Amino acid sequence: MVAKQTAAAEKTEKLTLAQAVNRGLAQEMERDPSVIVMGEDVGADGGVFRVTEGLLEKFGPNRVMDTPLAESAIVGAAVGLAVAGFRPVCEIQFTGFVYPALNQLFAHVARYRNRSRGKYPLPIVVRMPYGGGIHPPEHHSESYEALFAHTPGLKVVIPSTPADAKGLIASAIRDEDPVIFMEPKRIYRAFREEVSVEPYALPIGEAKIVCEGRDVTIVAYGAMIKVAMEAQEMLERQGVSAEVIDLRTINPLDINAVLRSAEKIGRVVVVHEAPRNVGVGAEIAALVQERAMLSLLAPVERVCGFDAVFPFPRLEEHYLPTKERVMEAVQKTLGF
C-alpha cells in the first residue's frame, strides 16, 4: 500500500512522533473509558519522553497511574486489570528495562487467550521507546524486537512517522490481542508532520511503500526508515532507484508487500539496528528466499547492528547502521 496522503479537507496539526502518540493515547482514552495508562513516571512527569504529558491532568489518577518501580508488576497487574475489563496501556521506560517483565509477557500476556481457549483475551498494549541515537547511558538504546516477534501470541508494531504513530497506537489499543508498541526514540522529535486532528486507526499488519523504485528494495522500520531514505536519496543521485518499504508491523509481517516488491525488483536489503544474529532481518531473508527465490537476482542483504552490546555513547554512532552501510549493501546486490 502506498502511503495514504491526508485528504485536503481534513483538519491537521503539525506533530512530532512523540506528540502524535500522545494525541493517540488521549483520544483513545476519551473514546473508551476502559483505557488506562500505567507505568513509571507516566503521571505528573508525563513520562521521561513526555509521551503521556497532560494525561494525568485530563483523566485523573485512576486512569493514569504512576506505578512502583517494578516492570514485572506493571505488566503482571495489567493482566489482572484486563481481565477486570480494562484496556491497560503500559509504559516500559526503555526497552532495556523490559527484561524483568519478560516472564509476564512470555508466560502470560502472550498465552492467556490460548490458555483459556478464548475466554480471556488480553487487550494490553506495552509501549516502549527503543533504539539508539540519543547518547544515553547503557541499556537505554536497545532494540529487542526480535524477542517479541519470536513469541507467539504477541503483535509487534513499530511506527516511523507521526501520522503512522497516531493511527497505529489507536489500533493497538483497540486490538483485542496484546500489542508490543515500540517507539523509535531517536526520531521522537526529529521532525514534524501534518497529522489529522480527528482520531483514526491504521491497520496493524500492513507495510507501507515509502518510496517506489526499480533497482532495489530496502526493507526497514522505525528509526531506520530515515537512514533508508537518506540512502535512497544518495542512490537516486547515483542513478539507482530504490524502493523503500516501511514494515510498520513486525508481527505479523506484511509478507505480501515484501514479496511483491522482491518479485518486481529481485534485490532486497533489510535494515535494522538490532543485532543481526537471529534478528528480524533473518526472518525476512528466509521468507524472501523461500517464496521469491526465482525472482532474486542477488542474495537478500542485511544491514544491522553489530552482534555486540550496544556501546556507550562515545562509540554509539559507529554501531548504528548508516546510509553508507546501506548503500554498500545495495551496491553489493547490484554487483552480484
Next chain:
Amino acid sequence: MVAKQTAAAEKTEKLTLAQAVNRGLAQEMERDPSVIVMGEDVGADGGVFRVTEGLLEKFGPNRVMDTPLAESAIVGAAVGLAVAGFRPVCEIQFTGFVYPALNQLFAHVARYRNRSRGKYPLPIVVRMPYGGGIHPPEHHSESYEALFAHTPGLKVVIPSTPADAKGLIASAIRDEDPVIFMEPKRIYRAFREEVSVEPYALPIGEAKIVCEGRDVTIVAYGAMIKVAMEAQEMLERQGVSAEVIDLRTINPLDINAVLRSAEKIGRVVVVHEAPRNVGVGAEIAALVQERAMLSLLAPVERVCGFDAVFPFPRLEEHYLPTKERVMEAVQKTLGF
C-alpha cells in the same frame, strides 16, 4: 567435521544423555575446585531429571547448592560468585522458567566482560532442559534458544548425544565466557551410547556431520537430530541421500560446516522445534542464501514448531516436527 569415533583402546561406559551430563559435571568439579553447581532441587533431589544426582554427596553443600525458588537470584548470584572466583553452573529447572532470569542474563551476564573492558569475564554456565516430547504441564516444553542466540555475549550449546553432551558440558564449564547449555529433555534417556570414562572436552562452535549424503542437507540440533535421522532413513529407502548436520552450537554457528554442505549439495532443510518466526532456522536460511546463493538448487526450507504456544500434552505430538514433515520439506526442495 565427521563424528569422531571413540578410539578402540579407550575405556568407555554406556550412558544416557542425562548421565553423560552428570559425569561431565562431576569430572569438571573434580578437576577444578572453583566449579560449583546451584539451582532449584539440585541437591538431595539430584535435579528433577537427576542430572545432578550424587553431586551433593560427593562435593558437599558448599559446592552443590539448593537455592531458594528464584531464577533471577540464581543467575544474579552467579554473577557475584563468578567475580569472587567461582565457576558457577546454574540449573534452571525448565526453559519455560528461565524468563525471570532474563534480566540478569541479558543485562549482566551477556555484558559483563564487555562492560568492564575485559576485567570481569563471567565463566558461568546456565543449564536448562528444553523442548517437547515428554507430555508435561504447560511451560515444561519450551524451546527458546533463539532468544539467547540473538543476545550478543552469550554462547549457546545444544548437544544431541551422550558423548557430545559430556564433552560439551566440560567445554562450557572451562569456557571463559557465559554459556547457555540447553539439554534436549526428550532424549535425556532415549538411548545410551558408549562414552569415554575419562574427562574430555569437545570444541564449542563446531558442528558435526552425523551422516554424509548427496541429495539434501538437513540441519538440526538437539532432539530434532533423532527426527532428522528418522527422516534420513526413510529417505534412504526412497533413494534420497540426506546429509545430516548436527549444529551442536547455536552461537557461534559453525557457518563453514553448513556452507560446505550447502555448496556441495544445493538443497538445505533446517529443522527445529521452536516457533519459526525469527527463529534459528531463519538465521541459517539467511546465511545460506547470502553466502551460497549460487549453489542453491532450491530455497532453504524450514521445518519448525508452529508459531503458536506449545500445546498442552494431548495435542503436543501434533506440534512437534515429525519425520513426515521433514520428508515433505525435503521433497519440496527436490521438486523445486
Next chain:
Amino acid sequence: MPVTIIHEARTERLEILDKDGKADEALLPKLSSEEMTGLYKLMARMRRFDEKALALQRQGRMGTWGSIRGQEACQAGLAVNLLKEDWLAPSFREHGVMISRGIPMRQVYAIWRGDERGHHFPEGVNCLPVSIPVASQLLHAAGLGLGLKLRGENRAVAVGFAGDGASSEGDFHEALNFGGVFKSRTLFFIQNNQWAISVPFHKQTAAKTIAQRAHGYGIPGMQVDGNDVLAVYVAAKKALEHVRSGDGPYLLECLTYRMENHTTADDATRYRLADELAYWKERDPIDRMRAFLVSSKLWDDGKERALLEEVSAEVEAEVKAFEAQPPAPTTDIVDFMYKERPWYLEEQRAVLAKESR
C-alpha cells in the same frame, strides 16, 4: 530522641482445634451444624477428587498431578468464605478451592490430562486459568484487585494463591507491594506446605514465617494453622473482611503440610524423612475435623459412609464425563492464538488440518 523506634510489628498465629480435634471453645466460630459438617464434607469431597486423580495417573489416564492431600483445610476454610463475585488467581495446587467454586471436576481433570479446554470455565465462575510459573499469578490478583476497586466494587475481591517456595520469587514481592500502594482488593493466600519440591522451608528463607513479610509492605498479615479448618475459616473470614472493606490487601499464611509427592513426577523419599510424614499424618486436617464433629455429636459412621458414597459417585460420574471427551481438533493449536489468524497461522493451520485428516 536520637534513637527512635520507627516501626513495631507483631505477627499472630491462630489455632482452634488441637491435633486430636479438641477445640478452644472461646475461639470457636459461631457456625450452624450444617455449616460445620459442610466444611467437613467439602474437605472429604476434595480428598476423594484428589485420590481419584492419583489413581488415574497411575493407570496412565491422567497427566502430571500435584496432590492437595493435607491442604484441604486451607482450601475449604477459604472457599466457604468466598462470594460468587470474588475472583481466584490459582496456582497449580488449588484443585480443592476450584471445584468448590463451581468448576466441574471434569474440567480440572481435563487441564491436568493436558487439555486447554478444561480452562474454559463456565460462565459466571470467576477464576483465572491455572498459572504454573510460581508467584506470577499474584500480580494478576493484585491487578484484578485494583481493577475491582477502580470499578467501584465494594464486595468482590481477588484471591491470589501461592506456596512457600513461590514466596522467594520477585513477583511475590512486587505483588504485595503493588497491592499495598494501590490498596487493591486482594487477598494473598499462601499455603506454606513446608516444601518446594525437595527444598524445605528453612532453606527457602531465613525468616520464621511468611506472614511477617506483610509488615514490609504496610499491610496486615497473619499465620493460621492450615490443618485446622475452623481456624482457617476464622482467619480467612477476618482477612476477607479487611479486604472487602477497602482497606487494602491482606497476607494470610496457612501453615500446612504436603502429604504427597510434589507431583506424580516426583519421589519425595529421596529427600524427606518418613518420620516427618508420620508426624503430619497425625495432624491430618480431615481426621481432625471428623474427631471434632464426632465429639460434638455432629457426625457418625453412618453419615461418613453416606458421604463417601456420595462423593465417590460424583467423582466417578465426572471421570466418565471427562474421559468421554474426544481430543480437541489439532487445529486448536493455532486457533486460539489471536482473535484473527495472521497469514502464517493460516498456512500452518492448513498443515494441521491436512495431517489430521
Next chain:
Amino acid sequence: MPVTIIHEARTERLEILDKDGKADEALLPKLSSEEMTGLYKLMARMRRFDEKALALQRQGRMGTWGSIRGQEACQAGLAVNLLKEDWLAPSFREHGVMISRGIPMRQVYAIWRGDERGHHFPEGVNCLPVSIPVASQLLHAAGLGLGLKLRGENRAVAVGFAGDGASSEGDFHEALNFGGVFKSRTLFFIQNNQWAISVPFHKQTAAKTIAQRAHGYGIPGMQVDGNDVLAVYVAAKKALEHVRSGDGPYLLECLTYRMENHTTADDATRYRLADELAYWKERDPIDRMRAFLVSSKLWDDGKERALLEEVSAEVEAEVKAFEAQPPAPTTDIVDFMYKERPWYLEEQRAVLAKESR
C-alpha cells in the same frame, strides 16, 4: 495458647546531629579530630566532583549525570568504614563512595561521558562496574558475599547499593532473601532519597520504611538519618561488624534527599515543590557537619578555603586528564565481547576497522 505471637520486630532509627549540627553527646562516636574532619573533607570532595560534572554536562562535555548532591553523608559515612578487601556493587548514583575507594575521578567521569574504559578499574580496587537496571546489582552483592564466605574470608564483605525506587523490584527481594538463607557476607545499603525520578516514596510502597523489610528475611536492619554523616558512620560500622562477624547480611536504610534533578535529563520542577527542596537545603549534610566541626573548634574559614582549593585543584586536574583521553578505537565495540572473537565478529570487526580508517 491458640492465638500466639509468632514474631515481633522493631525497627530503629539513629540520628546524632540535629539539623543545625548540634550533637547528641551520648551517641557521638569516638573519633579523632582527623577522623572527624576527614569525614567532612570526604564529603566536600564528593560535592566538588559532582558539581564539576554538572557544569561539564551543561557545557556539553559530559553525558547524562545523576547528581549525588545531598547524599554525601551516606557515602562518606560508609566509605570510611570499608576495608580494601571489601567489594562494592554500585548502582548509578555511587560516585561518592567510588572515588573514595581509589577509583580515579577521571574514570568515573569517563563512564558517564560514555566510555566503557572508565569501568576498567585499577588493580586492587574491588568494585563491580556500574549497574543501571535498578536493584539487579543487589543479587551480585548477595552472590559476592556468598563467594567471600565460601572462600573463608573473615573480614571482606560485599556492599550492594540501591535506591528507594529499586526496593520495589523483585530483585531487591530475591537478593535479601538469598543473602539471608546463605548468610552471605553482604551489606545491603539503601539510600532512600525519597524520589525515584518523579515518584515519591509514599507511592513506591505502603510501608513506612525500607528498613522494616529486613524482618521479612530474618536479617537485621535499621534506618539512619542519611544527612548526618556521624550517624551514618556509626550505623554503617555496626552493620558492617555484623556482616564481618559471619552472622549474615544487614539491611541499612539511609533516609536522605535527592537535592538535584534525577539526572541532567530530568526536570524535577515538573513534579516536586520548591518548598520541599528548601526544607532539605536546611538539612544539607555538609553544612550540618561543618556547623558541628566549627562549634567543636575543629574547623574554620581558613581550613575551609584551603580545602576547597585543594579539592578544586584535584578535580580540575582530573578533568584535564579525562578530557585528554582520545576516544577508543571503534573496534572496541566488538573486541570485548568474548575471549575469542567468533567468525561473525571477525567479519564485523573488519567493517569497523575499514570505516575508522
